[in-house]
Amino acid sequence: MLDSQTTLAAPQPVRFRGGGFTVRRHPWAALAAFVLLIGLWEGASRLGLASPLFLPPPSAVGAALAGMILDGSLWLNLKASLLRIGVGWSLGTLGGMIVGFAMGIGSLARAVGVPLVSAFFPIPKIALLPLFILWFGIGEPSKFATIGFGVFFPTVIATYSAIDSVPRNLIRMAQSFGLPWRSILRSIVLPGALPGILAGFRITASIALILVVAAEMIGAEYGIGAFVLMAGNLMQTDTLLAGVLVMSALGLTIGTLLSVLERRLLVWR
Amino acid sequence: MRLLISQLTHRYDDLTVLDGVDLALNEGEVLAVIGPSGCGKSTLLGIAGGIVAPTAGRVSVDGPVPDGCLNPITFIFQDFALLPWRTVEDNVALALEHHPLPAAERRERVNDGLRRMGLEEFRKALPKQLSGGMRQRVGIARALAVRPAMLLLDEPLSALDAQTRELLMDDFLALWRREKTTALYVTHNLDEALRLADRVVVLSRRPGRIREIVTIEEPRDRRLEASAQAHLAEVRARLWTLMKAEAQMADREIARA
Numbered sequence: 166m167l168d169s170q171t172t173l174a175a176p177q178p179v180r181f182r183g184g185g186f187t188v189r190r191h192p193w194a195a196l197a198a199f200v201l202l203i204g205l206w207e208g209a210s211r212l213g214l215a216s217p218l219f220l221p222p223p224s225a226v227g228a229a230l231a232g233m234i235l236d237g238s239l240w241l242n243l244k245a246s247l248l249r250i251g252v253g254w255s256l257g258t259l260g261g262m263i264v265g266f267a268m269g270i271g272s273l274a275r276a277v278g279v280p281l282v283s284a285f286f287p288i289p290k291i292a293l294l295p296l297f298i299l300w301f302g303i304g305e306p307s308k309f310a311t312i313g314f315g316v317f318f319p320t321v322i323a324t325y326s327a328i329d330s331v332p333r334n335l336i337r338m339a340q341s342f343g344l345p346w347r348s349i350l351r352s353i354v355l356p357g358a359l360p361g362i363l364a365g366f367r368i369t370a371s372i373a374l375i376l377v378v379a380a381e382m383i384g385a386e387y388g389i390g391a392f393v394l395m396a397g398n399l400m401q402t403d404t405l406l407a408g409v410l411v412m413s414a415l416g417l418t419i420g421t422l423l424s425v426l427e428r429r430l431l432v433w434r
Numbered sequence: 435m436r437l438l439i440s441q442l443t444h445r446y447d448d449l450t451v452l453d454g455v456d457l458a459l460n461e462g463e464v465l466a467v468i469g470p471s472g473c474g475k476s477t478l479l480g481i482a483g484g485i486v487a488p489t490a491g492r493v494s495v496d497g498p499v500p501d502g503c504l505n506p507i508t509f510i511f512q513d514f515a516l517l518p519w520r521t522v523e524d525n526v527a528l529a530l531e532h533h534p535l536p537a538a539e540r541r542e543r544v545n546d547g548l549r550r551m552g553l554e555e556f557r558k559a560l561p562k563q564l565s566g567g568m569r570q571r572v573g574i575a576r577a578l579a580v581r582p583a584m585l586l587l588d589e590p591l592s593a594l595d596a597q598t599r600e601l602l603m604d605d606f607l608a609l610w611r612r613e614k615t616t617a618l619y620v621t622h623n624l625d626e627a628l629r630l631a632d633r634v635v636v637l638s639r640r641p642g643r644i645r646e647i648v649t650i651e652e653p654r655d656r657r658l659e660a661s662a663q664a665h666l667a668e669v670r671a672r673l674w675t676l677m678k679a680e681a682q683m684a685d686r687e688i689a690r691a
Contacts, residue, residue, distance in 0.1 A: 338515035341485050342505055342529045342580065352528065356519045433519040433560050 221403040230407040238392070243411065245387040246377050249305065253312025254373040261317045261369075262362065265324020270354065275325070282321050290315035291379045298384065308380045315376045316369040323368070327361025328354060360434065363427050370419045378412065389415070435497040435506060435583040435616055436461050437482060442491030444477055451477050453641035454491075459584075461497055462614040464654075466627035468677060469637030469645075470684040475620040476588050478642065482618060483507050483586045499583050504533050508582035512589040514569045516561040523548065523557040526576045547575030551605070567598035574605065585617040591626060603629050607654060624673055628666055629657055636676045639684035645676055 203223045209215045210222030217225065233239035267274040268282075290311055297307040297314075331354050339349045381390025389412055396405035437459040444452040451474035459465050467475050480486030482493055484507065499506050508529075516525050526544045535543075548554050551571040561569055570590060577585060591599040603626065609615065610630075621627055627634045628650065636645040650669055652662045 334511065334513055334515050335517060337480075337485050338509065338511060339528070341483055341507075341509040342576075344528075344532050348532050352531070353517065356517070431519075433562065 218400065218402060221406060225403040226406045226410065229401075229403040230410060233404070233407055233411075239411065242387050242389050242392040242408075243415070245385070245391075246381065246389045246415075249308045249312060249377050249380070249388065250373045252305075253309045253377070254316050254369065256309060257313035257316025257373075258320050258366070258369060260313070261320025262324050264317075265321040266328065268321065269325040269328025269358070270350070278321070278325075282318055286318040286322070290376060291383075294380055294383055303384050308377070308385070311380050312373050312376045315372050319369050319372060320365055323365025324358065324362055327358035327365070330361055331357035360427075360431055363423070363430065366426075367420070367423050370423065371416065374412070374416055374419070435495055435499060437507075437584060437616070437618065438492075438494050438496070439478075439482060440492050440494075442478070442481060442493065443489050444474065444481060444486070444491075445489045450641040452481075452488075453643050455637075455642065455644060457635065457644065459616060459618055462616055463632050464610060464617045464619060464630055466619045466621060466631035466634045467637060468621060468624065468627050468634060468673065469642060470639050470677065470681040471622065472640050472684065472688075473637045473680070474640060474642035475622075475637060478637075479509075479586050479588050479618060479620050483509055485509075495584075497583075500581060503581045503583050505529065505580040506583040508577045508580055508585055510570075510573050510577050510585060510587045510590045512592055514561075514566075514573045514593075516569055516572055518561050521558050521560060522553055522564070522572050522575075525561070525572050526579050529576050529580050543579045543581075547579040550578060550609075551575040565598070566594045567602060570594065570602060571605070574609075578609075582615060585615050585619075587617060587619045589621055590619075592621070592623065599623075599626070606630055610654065624670060624677070627673070628670055630654065634669075634673060636673060636680075639680045639687065645680065648672055 206215075206220075207222045207224060210217055210220065210225075221229075230239075264274075264278065268278040269275075293314065294307060294311045297310040301307040301310055335353050335357065336349060339353050344352070377388065378390035378393070381388035382394045385391040389408055393405055393408035393412075396402070396408060437457075439455055439457040439459075442452055442455040442457075443450065451472075455478065457465075467478060469475050477486055481488045484493075495506070517528065520528065523544055526547050527540065530540050530543060545554075548557055551574055553568070553571055553575055556564065556568065561572070564572070570593075573590075591602055594602065607630070610617070619627070619630060631650060632654075634648045634650065636648065637643065638645045648669060650657075650666070652665050656662050657666060
C-alpha cells in the first residue's frame with residue numbers, strides 16, 4: 166500500500182490504450198493483388214503448370230480480346246446483347262413500376278397483387294424461354310420477354326416496398342396542409358420511394374445480364390452469350406474467356422452508371 | 435378562431451385512448467395539454483386537426499378566419515416532418531404549392547417565414563445540413579407561410595436539447611406577442627407549459643380524460659421575472675401533483691401489462 170502510494174506520487178504519463186479496430190485505407194492493395202494474381206496465372210501457364218488449352222494465359226485472353234475488337238465481332242455481339250438488355254429491362258421495369266405503384270398506393274391492387282407476385286416470383290424465368298419461343302418465335306421478342314419477365318417481379322416488389330417505406334409522418338404533414346392526393350404522390354411518395362426503386366434497379370440489372378447470356382446460349386446467332394458458347398464448342402478457351410471478360414466489364418459499367426445516377430438523384434441522403 | 439371539442443372518444447381496436455373529452459380553445463389562447471405517455475395527447479391533437487378520425491364525438495371551429503389564411507388549422511410536428519430531398523425554402527413553399535397564388539406573393543410568404551425564423555442564409559440548405567433547432571424553425575416557417583388561424587403543436591421541442599428548447603420557446607413567445615395565434619400545445623414538459631400556456635389541461639393516464647384545467651394568471655411575458663416565481667411555483671406544484679399520480683399509475687400499468 167505504502168509502496169504504491171510512493172510510486173504514484175511521481176508523475177507518470179497515462180499509458181495509451183486506445184487505437185486499433187479502425188479501418189485504414191490501402192489504396193494500392195487491390196491493384197497489387199490483381200497484378201499478383203494475373204502474374205501468377207501467366208507464370209503458371211508459361212512454366213507449363215497449367216494447360217493453355219484449359220486455362221489460357223492472360224496474355225492469350227488479351228490477344229483474343231484485341232482480335233475481337235479488330236475484327237468487329239466484339240461490337241457485333243455486344244450490340245445484340247445491349248439491345249436485348251435495353252429493351253427487355255425497360256419493358257420489365259416500366260411494367261413493374263406501374264404495377265408496384267398500384268400495389269403501393271391501392272389496397273385492392275395490393276390484396277390481388279401480393280399473392281400473384283409471390284406465386285410467380287420464384288419461377289426460374291429462363292425456364293419459360295421455350296414457351297416464349299413458341300409464343301413469339303425464335304427471334305428477338307422471346308428474349309425481350311424472358312428478360313422483361315425476369316425484371317418485372319423484382320421491380321414490382323422493390324417499388325411497392327419502397328412506397329411502404331416512405332415515412333407516414335410526411336404524408337400526414339402534407340395532408341395537414343391540405344395537399345391534394347396527386348400532389349402528395351408527386352411531391353412526397355415518388356421522391357420518398359426513389360432510393361428503394363433505384364436499389365431495385367441494381368438487382369434487376371444483374372438479373373437482366375444473367376438472363377441475356379442464358380437466353381443467347383439457348384438460341385441466338387449473335388450476342389455475348391452466343392459468342393461464349395460458340396467459343397466453348399470450338400475449344401477456343403482464350404476467346405471464351407475474352408467473352409467472359411466483356412461480360413464482367415458490362416456488369417461493372419452498368420453498376421457504375423447506377424452509382425452515378427444514385428449520387429445525382431439522392432444527394433439529399 | 436375558436437375550437438370546440440365535445441364528448442370525444444377514440445379507440446384503437448380494443449384500446450380506448452380518449453374517453454369523453456370536452457374542451458374549448460378560445461380565440462387567441464394558448465392551451466397546453468399535458469399528461470403521462472400514452473394518454474392520447476397526440477391523438478387528441480390529430481383529431482382536433484382533422485388528420486385522425488375520432489371514434490365518437492365532435493370537433494368544430496367557429497369565428498372569423500384572418501385575411502390571407504390558407505390553412506386555418508396548421509400543425510407543427512415533433513419530428514419536424516421536413517422533406518429531406520427539398521431545400522429549406524422549398525420545404526416552406528410546399529405548404530403553398532397547391533394554392534393559386536401570384537408568384538410574387540408566394541415568394542413573399544416564403545421569404546417572410548424564413549426571415550422571421552432567421553433562416554434566410556440557410557434557404558438553399560438541405561435539412562440534413564441543419565441542427566435540430568434549425569429544422570424545427572423550418573417547420574415553424576412552413577406553418578407561418580400559410581398564415582394560420584390556429585396552431586396545433588405536437589411536442590414541438592421534445593426532440594431538441596435543453597438549450598435549443600429555451601431558444602425556441604423565446605421564438606414562440608415572440609410569435610404569440612405579435613400574432614396572438616390561437617394554439618393547442620401538447621407536451622409532457624411542465625416547464626414548457628408554464629412558460630407558454632394561458633391554461634394547462636391535465637389528462638389522466640389512458641384512457642385520457644380531463645383531470646383538471648389549471649389557469650396560469652401571470653402574463654406570459656413576465657414569467658421569467660422574480661415577482662412571478664411564487665405563483666408559478668404554486669401552479670407547478672399543483673400540476674406536478676396531478677401528473678405524478680397519473681404517471682406513477684401509468685407506469686405500474688405498463689409494468690403489469
